[in-house]
Amino acid sequence: MQNEIKITTEFIKLDALLKFASLVSSGGEAKALIQEGLVRVNGEICTMRGKKIRPGDMVEVSDIGEVRVI
Numbered sequence: 001m002q003n004e005i006k007i008t009t010e011f012i013k014l015d016a017l018l019k020f021a022s023l024v025s026s027g028g029e030a031k032a033l034i035q036e037g038l039v040r041v042n043g044e045i046c047t048m049r050g051k052k053i054r055p056g057d058m059v060e061v062s063d064i065g066e067v068r069v070i
Contacts, residue, residue, distance in 0.1 A: 003067045011052040012069070014041065017059060021067045038062040 005021045012020065015030040018039070024030045030049070037045050040060040041053065053059060053069055060066040 003065070004070050005067050006070050007055065011054045013049065014039065014046060014051040014053055014059070015049040017053050017067070017069065018061065021059075023059075023061050023064050023067065033061060033064075 003021060005017070014034065015027060018024045018030040018033070019027060024033065033039055034047055034049050037047060038061060039046055040062075041051060042058055043060075055069050057069045058066060059069070
């Protein structure tokens with residue numbers, strides 16, 4: 001599943017994006033997936049919850065889906 005999520009700010013933090021895109025149901029779930037290394041940003045594993053995600057970035061969550069930020 002690939003979706004596009006439009007943001008109206010300069011960036012969104014990774015954990016907030018996962019919730020906003022409905023890839024996770026809670027902040028705790030986002031934190032756990034990120035800490036376990038199951039989240040990739042632009043193809044690279046990211047373990048920083050507060051990573052700034054900007055338009056053009058691709059975020060993938062293992063076995064859940066992916067989203068492109070526009």
